[in-house]
Amino acid sequence: MGAGEPVLEARGVTRVLSGAIPVTLVEGIDLSIGRGEFAAITGPSGSGKSSLLYLLGLLDTPTSGSVLVEGEDTSRLTPADLARVRLEKLGFVFQFHFLLPEFTALDNVLIPMRKLARLSDREMRTRAQSLLVQLDLGDHARKRPDQLSGGQRQRVAIARALANEPRVVLADEPTGNLDSRNAQLVFDTFRDLAHRTGTTVVTVTHDEHLAAQTDRRVLLVDGKLVGSTEAAHPA
Amino acid sequence: MALPLSVDIAVTHLMGRRRQTIVSVLGVALGVGFFIAVAALMQGFQTYFRETIIDVSPHVVVEDEFRNPPRQPVQALYAGGAVELRGLKPEEERRGIRNARAMVEALRRMPGVTVAPTLSGQVVLRYGGVDEAASLVGIEPEQEQRVTTLAKDMEAGSLDRLNTTANGIVLGRELAKKLGAKLGDSLLAVTAAGVTRRVTVEGIFHTGIQNLDEGVAYMLLKRAQVLQDRINVVNQVRLRLADPDQAPAVAQRVEARFRYKAESWQETNQNIFQIFTVQNAIMYSIVGAILIVAAFGIFNVISTVIYEKTRDIAILKSMGLTEGDIRRIFLVEGIIAGAIGAVMGWAVGYGLTEVLASIRFDFSDDPSENRFHLSYSLLHYMLGGGFALVAAGLAAYLPARRAARLNPVEIVRGAA
Ligand SMILES: Nc1ncnc2c1ncn2[C@@H]1O[C@H](COP(=O)(O)OP(=O)(O)OP(=O)(O)O)[C@@H](O)[C@H]1O
Ligand SMILES: [Mg+2]
Numbered sequence A: 001m002g003a004g005e006p007v008l009e010a011r012g013v014t015r016v017l018s019g020a021i022p023v024t025l026v027e028g029i030d031l032s033i034g035r036g037e038f039a040a041i042t043g044p045s046g047s048g049k050s051s052l053l054y055l056l057g058l059l060d061t062p063t064s065g066s067v068l069v070e071g072e073d074t075s076r077l078t079p080a081d082l083a084r085v086r087l088e089k090l091g092f093v094f095q096f097h098f099l100l101p102e103f104t105a106l107d108n109v110l111i112p113m114r115k116l117a118r119l120s121d122r123e124m125r126t127r128a129q130s131l132l133v134q135l136d137l138g139d140h141a142r143k144r145p146d147q148l149s150g151g152q153r154q155r156v157a158i159a160r161a162l163a164n165e166p167r168v169v170l171a172d173e174p175t176g177n178l179d180s181r182n183a184q185l186v187f188d189t190f191r192d193l194a195h196r197t198g199t200t201v202v203t204v205t206h207d208e209h210l211a212a213q214t215d216r217r218v219l220l221v222d223g224k225l226v227g228s229t230e231a232a233h234p235a
Numbered sequence B: 001m002a003l004p005l006s007v008d009i010a011v012t013h014l015m016g017r018r019r020q021t022i023v024s025v026l027g028v029a030l031g032v033g034f035f036i037a038v039a040a041l042m043q044g045f046q047t048y049f050r051e052t053i054i055d056v057s058p059h060v061v062v063e064d065e066f067r068n069p070p071r072q073p074v075q076a077l078y079a080g081g082a083v084e085l086r087g088l089k090p091e092e093e094r095r096g097i098r099n100a101r102a103m104v105e106a107l108r109r110m111p112g113v114t115v116a117p118t119l120s121g122q123v124v125l126r127y128g129g130v131d132e133a134a135s136l137v138g139i140e141p142e143q144e145q146r147v148t149t150l151a152k153d154m155e156a157g158s159l160d161r162l163n164t165t166a167n168g169i170v171l172g173r174e175l176a177k178k179l180g181a182k183l184g185d186s187l188l189a190v191t192a193a194g195v196t197r198r199v200t201v202e203g204i205f206h207t208g209i210q211n212l213d214e215g216v217a218y219m220l221l222k223r224a225q226v227l228q229d230r231i232n233v234v235n236q237v238r239l240r241l242a243d244p245d246q247a248p249a250v251a252q253r254v255e256a257r258f259r260y261k262a263e264s265w266q267e268t269n270q271n272i273f274q275i276f277t278v279q280n281a282i283m284y285s286i287v288g289a290i291l292i293v294a295a296f297g298i299f300n301v302i303s304t305v306i307y308e309k310t311r312d313i314a315i316l317k318s319m320g321l322t323e324g325d326i327r328r329i330f331l332v333e334g335i336i337a338g339a340i341g342a343v344m345g346w347a348v349g350y351g352l353t354e355v356l357a358s359i360r361f362d363f364s365d366d367p368s369e370n371r372f373h374l375s376y377s378l379l380h381y382m383l384g385g386g387f388a389l390v391a392a393g394l395a396a397y398l399p400a401r402r403a404a405r406l407n408p409v410e411i412v413r414g415a416a
Helices: A049-056 A079-089 A105-116 A121-134 A150-161 A180-197 B005-016 B018-056 B073-077 B100-108 B141-147 B173-179 B210-215 B221-227 B244-258 B270-308 B310-319 B323-358 B378-405 B408-414
Strands: A006-017 A023-034 A038-042 A064-069 A090-093 A168-172 A200-204 A216-221 A224-230 B060-063 B113-127 B130-139 B154-157 B168-172 B186-190 B196-205 B216-220 B236-241 B262-264
Touching (some): A006 A049, A023 A049, A023 A200, A023 A216, A049 A168, A049 A200, A049 B408, A090 B310, A105 A150, A105 B005, A105 B310, A121 A150, A150 A168, A150 A180, A168 A180, B005 B270, B005 B323, B018 B270, B018 B323, B018 B378, B100 B113, B100 B244, B113 B173, B113 B221, B130 B173, B130 B221, B141 B236, B173 B196, B173 B210, B196 B221, B216 B221, B236 B244, B270 B310, B270 B323, B310 B323, B310 B408, B323 B378
Parallel strands (some): A038 A216, A090 A168, A168 A200, B130 B216
Antiparallel strands (some): A006 A023, A006 A064, B060 B236, B113 B130, B113 B186
């Protein structure tokens, strides 16, 4: 659909786990995802969806090929540089919320901002609070994760992923632990995010119904990209 | 939110393992506390001992002997040649310091140096059928007073009375006790030279140094020379320095100049100072051992926390915290435990020292000997605290490094 310049690109990305019996997680992936695009990675279980997402998110490094973020080749970057790119440009949401259990919702959202340290304490708090409000968690800012429902926790995790205004949000089955209503809420949030703020969202899902709501579907089978469809973009 | 992120997270981790943290902190506190108390005790004793020596005895003693036997003329003639002399007879008698008067004058001109000439030799004192051998030191009381604290250490009688009584003698307290002699008693003094004199006890001193108190007697230099049959001979020149720490240097210069053996108080008491060194080494090892145990406690807490918090570590890393950030979190945990332990240890140490200070013994009638001599040194507190922090830091470093290297992908994968 050409939703603007590519923000996230994979060029011939292959990841092989070395070992007595080497395991190929993904092989020869070429992919380019544009600004403001809402993309779904789908495929059968074990097809390498998570593996590809970790590679795109710079959590894992390809055995060969390279991942480009906003046109910058990341294959030469040091671990510290990669961490910097993740901090500034990427946000993660996983199936499990991974909130720090001792921290309140607000404090969890503050963590990436505090690490980035671009805003004053007051600005950070204001921003974190408004993110929580956007995710309909305005009244829950002071609660710790164990005082929140599953859906609320996942939304706090999304707020946290958005803390530093990332270019790309990467989600691995973010709705896997949610009921269909909460799942729909998360997808609505993602779509809104992509289309209103131009944030690119890449989410792994095997829920056909949800995948159908994205702009683009990337289909993986046995670690290989077998199809990349462009869903009709609701302009 | 005034705390930096890493400290904030570190604190929540420790709060989440409160009991274990407290135990490890207490371990550190005990280590530091014991260190401070034992150091106060040992340093206190050593300082007391040192100061007593510095106070009581001369700082440098020049004697009528040579460190290396004098070279024979033949050896001087064939310097470097293979000369060996056999059948050399040692001198019958030590001659005393030659030209002692000139030497005393020369030493007196050195800045910060006071000088007293003496003659020391053996004597046997007899009183009421008891014989006691002692060192008899002939002194000039005015000068001796400036070199040692003998005058101040008089328990009975006085040093000045030596000047007025014909054959006055001053005895150490223990020596007097062994003889059963009291002030004014008349003793018989016999020397190896075969001279015998009646002497009157004109004073009894007590220095606190055993060797002096039980084995030394003082007479006027002139009288001692007569008793030893060594008229005008001086065999020991005693020096007192404004700065006792300069003694080895001064001794060296004096020896270089006059050839006679000059011994500093440090050299004289070398054996004891060596024992002190060993004592200190033992103390440091024991404290080190306590701190190692404490460090294991910290290692344990942090390892447990890391085991429990692998998910947090994974998400923090995926968010963009670096290995260094993660390492810092756990190092800070160790340092916090170490620092709290150190501060508590200071309190424990201070308390223990106070307890030691309040203890009284019944060793002697001198109250200063019936208690511990303690030294309250800021250095001990700094050292104890420093040890604790270093131990805690090392204990934290190993698990922290492991945590920093955790691969977030493996954890995220496993936590569906
Ligand atoms: N550490 C590993 N060691 C061995 N094999 C692995 C490892 N990690 C992943 N695999 C294998 O690689 C393949 C791809 O795994 P991946 O998690 O990417 O699949 P997925 O598409 O996300 O599956 P799911 O839908 O079940 O989450 C799987 O067959 C998996 O068993
Ligand atoms: Mg998966």
